[in-house]
Amino acid sequence: METAAVLREVRVLASRLGLPGDDPEVLKDGYNLLVRLRPAPVVARVATVTALVRADVLGNFRRADELSRFLAGRGVPVVEPYGPEPVRHAGLVVAFARHVEHDPDRRPDRVSFAAMLAELHAELRHFPGQLPEMGPLSDLDAALSLLGRPAELIAARDAVAARWPDEPTQPLHGDSHARNVLITPNGPVWNDFEDAWHGPVGWDVACANSLFDKPITYPAGDLAFWLELRALYGKCWTRVRDLYRTRTSSRP
Structure with missing residues (x-):
């Protein structure tokens, strides 16, 4: 599915979940597509290349969700999932996380x-x-x-x-x-x-x-x-x- 079509479906899904994602912004198009659902402080992760390789990419997304919630509960600084578990929608697998303000040009030494x-x-x-x-x-x-x-x-x-x-x-x-x-x-x-x-x-x-x-x-x-x-x-x-x-x- 081309990026434009993926973005349309992400907006549909965001609307169903009650997220005001009327102004989506592509943050990264790599092995997954990361989309900020502006004006909501939420990022959608859409399986693209990973869905080709992983027959159960939904399982990978759900494990990431579970592990992130576990670590956050122990006080580890992680990007936390947002709202529901990862879902299937229109042939896509999508997970949601809270958007974290950060400096994309900085890395730890x-x-x-x-x-x-x-x-x-x-x-x-x-x-x-x-x-x-x-x-x-x-x-x-x-x-x-x-x-x-x-x-x-x-x-x-x-x-x-x-x-x-x-x-x-x-x-x-x-x-x-x-x-x-x-x-x-x-x-x-x-x-x-x-x-x-x-x-x-x-x-x-x-x-x-x-x-x-x-x-x-x-x-x-x-x-x-x-x-x-x-x-x-x-x-x-x-x-x-x-x-x-x-x-x-x-x-x-």
Whole structure:
């Protein structure tokens, strides 16, 4: 569905929920479409590329909602969900969150981020809900199927799967890089728990290091493995995003 059509359906859904979203503003069009429902202080997250890869993307959205509410209840600064649980509407999966005023050009530094990640992991260990056990690998398999199972990527996937480390596991953010920390007037706030899963912390550290010039100081097991997996993961998701854009732009 093209962006204009998605925006129309988001406005319809906002109206049904009693939200004054007459002036929608696209905040980001990446793997999901983020739309601020102006004048309401609410952001709609619409599954786009993620819906191609994840057969149960509604489940991902609902886990993110549950995890965010849990962390907020423990005093962790997070972007909180707004109103109802994520819903299906007109073939779309949509979640709502409170809009947080922040400086989009600011990011935490390496030292601050490492401290924040340690605090987040400590709180996540208390989460009682169910999370996927092999999150990145499941996404890789789905993405590779969409891409026609290219031989070189299948070989890379099989190589990392065969070397999966036997390391302690816990609930993870799943996409814990600096762009998912919003710098607000009241301090940094965690965002976007859609990729949360139960695994070794090395995955979250690899996610963090993707946006820093030097690695953060953080105990992470076999970090070289997680960096390799993260690089492959990013390559496959990028190709799926390009495929999605080709499909949607070619529609009349």
